[in-house]
Amino acid sequence: MEALKHPDYKAEDKKLKEVKKWVIHEKATVEKQEDSLKEEIKKIRKEVLHLQDERLIAKQQLHQFAERNLKNLKFAEESPYFGRVDFQEKNREEIEKIYIGKFGLHDQREDMPVVVDWRAPVADIYYSGHSKEVGFKAPAGEIKGEMHLKRRYEIVGGSLSAIYDEKTSENIIEDSLKGKGEFLIGALNKTTSGRLKEIVATIQDQQNKIIRSDSLRPLVVQGVAGSGKTTIALHRMAYLIYNNRKNLHTANYMVIAPNKLFLDYISAILPELGVDNVRQTTFEDWAMGILGRKVKLTKSQDKLNLLASKENIKKEVIATASKLKGSLLFRRVIDTHIRRLEAGLMPIEGLSYNGIPLLEHTTIREVFLTSNLHLSLEERIKKMKTYLKARLKKDKKDIKDQVDARYQKKILKAKAYKDQQEIIRLYDERDRIFDEIISSIPQLVDNYLQQVTKFSAIDFYKDLIKEKDELAKAFRDKMRDGLFDEVWQHIFHEIEGGILEAEDLTPLAYLHIKLIDFKERHKYNHIVVDEVQDFDEFRLSLLREIAINDSFTFVGDISQGIYGYRGINSWERTMERVFKDKNYHYHLLTTSYRSTIEIVELSNKVIKKCKGLDPLMAEPVFRHGEVPSLVKVGDQAEMAEKIAERIEELKDIGYATMAIICKNLEETKRAYGYLENLLEDVKLLTDDEDTFINGIVVIPSYLSKGLEFDGVFLWNVDEDHYTDDPMDVKLLYVGITRALHRLYLYYLGKPSRLLDI
Numbered sequence: 001m002e003a004l005k006h007p008d009y010k011a012e013d014k015k016l017k018e019v020k021k022w023v024i025h026e027k028a029t030v031e032k033q034e035d036s037l038k039e040e041i042k043k044i045r046k047e048v049l050h051l052q053d054e055r056l057i058a059k060q061q062l063h064q065f066a067e068r069n070l071k072n073l074k075f076a077e078e079s080p081y082f083g084r085v086d087f088q089e090k091n092r093e094e095i096e097k098i099y100i101g102k103f104g105l106h107d108q109r110e111d112m113p114v115v116v117d118w119r120a121p122v123a124d125i126y127y128s129g130h131s132k133e134v135g136f137k138a139p140a141g142e143i144k145g146e147m148h149l150k151r152r153y154e155i156v157g158g159s160l161s162a163i164y165d166e167k168t169s170e171n172i173i174e175d176s177l178k179g180k181g182e183f184l185i186g187a188l189n190k191t192t193s194g195r196l197k198e199i200v201a202t203i204q205d206q207q208n209k210i211i212r213s214d215s216l217r218p219l220v221v222q223g224v225a226g227s228g229k230t231t232i233a234l235h236r237m238a239y240l241i242y243n244n245r246k247n248l249h250t251a252n253y254m255v256i257a258p259n260k261l262f263l264d265y266i267s268a269i270l271p272e273l274g275v276d277n278v279r280q281t282t283f284e285d286w287a288m289g290i291l292g293r294k295v296k297l298t299k300s301q302d303k304l305n306l307l308a309s310k311e312n313i314k315k316e317v318i319a320t321a322s323k324l325k326g327s328l329l330f331r332r333v334i335d336t337h338i339r340r341l342e343a344g345l346m347p348i349e350g351l352s353y354n355g356i357p358l359l360e361h362t363t364i365r366e367v368f369l370t371s372n373l374h375l376s377l378e379e380r381i382k383k384m385k386t387y388l389k390a391r392l393k394k395d396k397k398d399i400k401d402q403v404d405a406r407y408q409k410k411i412l413k414a415k416a417y418k419d420q421q422e423i424i425r426l427y428d429e430r431d432r433i434f435d436e437i438i439s440s441i442p443q444l445v446d447n448y449l450q451q452v453t454k455f456s457a458i459d460f461y462k463d464l465i466k467e468k469d470e471l472a473k474a475f476r477d478k479m480r481d482g483l484f485d486e487v488w489q490h491i492f493h494e495i496e497g498g499i500l501e502a503e504d505l506t507p508l509a510y511l512h513i514k515l516i517d518f519k520e521r522h523k524y525n526h527i528v529v530d531e532v533q534d535f536d537e538f539r540l541s542l543l544r545e546i547a548i549n550d551s552f553t554f555v556g557d558i559s560q561g562i563y564g565y566r567g568i569n570s571w572e573r574t575m576e577r578v579f580k581d582k583n584y585h586y587h588l589l590t591t592s593y594r595s596t597i598e599i600v601e602l603s604n605k606v607i608k609k610c611k612g613l614d615p616l617m618a619e620p621v622f623r624h625g626e627v628p629s630l631v632k633v634g635d636q637a638e639m640a641e642k643i644a645e646r647i648e649e650l651k652d653i654g655y656a657t658m659a660i661i662c663k664n665l666e667e668t669k670r671a672y673g674y675l676e677n678l679l680e681d682v683k684l685l686t687d688d689e690d691t692f693i694n695g696i697v698v699i700p701s702y703l704s705k706g707l708e709f710d711g712v713f714l715w716n717v718d719e720d721h722y723t724d725d726p727m728d729v730k731l732l733y734v735g736i737t738r739a740l741h742r743l744y745l746y747y748l749g750k751p752s753r754l755l756d757i
């Protein structure tokens with residue numbers, strides 16, 4: 001309701017003014033602190049010799065903290081909070097009025113919270129409290145009590161513009177359709193700014209549960225398009241970091257997203273939520289980071305375009321080769337090979353000095369095969385070096401015995417001949433040899449281990465692929481007759497020809513970790529993976545190697561799994577196989593917050609036609625719009641003209657972001673060719689793009705995944721482009737579900753049967 005009309009307006013306005021006054025005062029204090037810290041840092045810099053100076057680092061950290069604090073206070077000046085709950089703890093008299101905002105504000109002098117951070121334990125009741133009886137988990141245990149009021153605010157430019165209460169009767173507080181709906185629909189009706197945004201004020205109950213789930217086991221979210229998966233995953237990251245903030249300097253966090261364009265599209269959320277220093281990357285870039293070099297890959301999109309084309313007769317071979325490389329069985333084959341390499345790695349001779357045995361081969365081998373198994377082979381060899389040097393030094397007595405034994409016969413013989421001179425010479429020689437051995441232990445060990453063959457991940461991988469029989473043993477009977485030979489030929493020729501594809505990166509990164517180098521610093525406290533339905537099982541199992549406590553948030557939608565040749569078809573099966581014996585959280589999100597009822601209904605009808613998929617139907621939030629229009633045109637030039645006209649109309653009513661979505665890259669380029677002459681500000685978005693561009697874009701369907709636009713124009717949805725092939729159905733589904741408010745579909749000849757509804 002409009003704020004002025006609310007019965008508590010005066011009190012709320014007074015409260016807001018008080019909080020703002022506090023914020024302004026606090027801001028001035030922090031500004032001063034920040035200035036003086038800057039000066040101090042300057043001064044220390046002149047005095048110290050290196051940048052690692054402890055005093056300098058401490059001041060820099062304080063300065064960073066002040067800067068962040070200042071940023072939050074600036075935000076709070078405009079909008080310090082968005083909600084309030086009145087909470088009475090069990091067996092207590094007083095009712096606390098708790099104001100909840102994007103950033104917690106704390107009065108240090110009074111030691112009192114001014115505004116509670118949305119991630120704080122008590123804020124849980126704001127999101128999930130539906131009845132009067134509420135509770136939340138605090139570090140000291142569960143706290144129970146009664147909620148007397150739940151209120152939401154719209155504060156624009158520092159003034160109250162609307163207040164929504166969720167109190168419907170004296171005893172029951174529920175999300176009455178109106179209270180919650182109005183506030184949420186208000187948020188959803190806005191046109192998009194072109195980037196994904198934070199939603200702390202309108203997080204819904206189930207989304208809240210996901211965000212606050214414990215992080216000690218993997219969490220999977222299967223959600224329909226537009227259900228907030230990406231948004232929630234990033235809020236969960238912010239939540240976990242906030243609750244682990246004491247360890248911020250040692251903790252590592254990572255977000256893995258499908259491509260650079262998408263990363264750019266989501267890049268603002270975490271900093272908006274006050275979280276910096278989270279690594280946001282693609283799987284490919286992360287894997288190349290592990291390998292320590294850039295690897296030239298063929299693009300997955302090329303393969304997708306190839307598989308989407310009708311002509312290619314090698315489709316089955318290409319798809320099966322990818323499946324093979326992404327399977328856990330392939331990982332097992334690799335493991336067997338690593339074990340074989342490991343078993344024969346230590347030299348077959350023991351350690352000796354001019355024929356004097358110092359340590360037996362069997363002992364060395366046993367130690368090597370049983371210690372430091374969590375490290376890579378190369379690191380284990382380094383450890384072996386240290387171990388052998390220490391052990392030989394410790395075994396001085398045994399070495400002495402060996403040397404003595406070697407000289408004993410000779411000395412006895414000299415004694416029998418009473419050859420005094422020879423006896424002395426032998427004793428001298430014996431002692432000298434012993435001293436020589438002891439002083440040359442480091443060199444001896446170095447030389448000994450120098451015999452160990454050097455290996456590289458890529459050479460190992462190439463050798464492995466050559467082992468046709470080995471691979472056949474594992475895979476032949478899993479394929480139709482004759483297919484394995486074709487698949488192997490294909491893989492072998494690609495590798496020999498130096499062609500690597502995305503699916504090769506997993507085995508290569510895995511091999512690098514197992515063979516060469518795996519430092520603890522590569523480990524992460526939490527990893528978010530978006531669009532995880534396109535990951536294969538080997539890739540997921542590889543990520544397990546780098547996640548502490550299997551702390552993952554996996555979000556995806558099987559209905560959008562367009563890389564069907566490698567992706568996930570059943571969460572249950574994949575989780576059971578990759579995370580054997582490990583419990584995991586599973587959540588299903590079916591509400592689409594993105595699109596109008598009419599658009600969601602169309603998308604449901606389309607995805608229902610996907611053979612072999614049992615998709616969940618999306619439920620729209622109560623928000624009507626125009627019915628999507630299906631428009632017939634005479635040729636592509638006319639299609640472009642009609643789209644351009646419509647775009648101008650939509651611009652006039654305030655829609656800012658629009659996309660012309662085409663089925664594949666080739667078509668996207670063609671459509672752009674027509675449109676660039678008709679629209680001044682249209683941009684082409686292809687796989688090579690790193691930066692998401694706002695405004696009007698022409699983009700292939702696979703690349704539009706995860707993005708959203710006020711208006712969407714689907715280019716050429718005729719019966720040839722979108723057949724009943726599952727990949728076509730999914731691509732059409734992806735295209736339709738990108739639209740927030742308006743959707744237009746154009747075709748030549750006959751429309752796709754998928755739209756026959």
Ligand SMILES: Nc1ncnc2c1ncn2[C@@H]1O[C@H](COP(=O)(O)OP(=O)(O)OP(=O)(O)O)[C@@H](O)[C@H]1O
Pocket residue numbers: 184187188196197199202203204207223224225226227228229230231232557560593594705706707708737
């Ligand atoms: N609780 C919410 N309040 C307001 N907006 C929301 C809420 N949840 C989701 N949204 C909005 O819905 C839209 C879709 O969110 P998001 O992109 O995270 O969904 P998704 O499930 O990842 O979609 P896709 O499967 O298409 O990638 C975004 O505009 C987001 O801001």
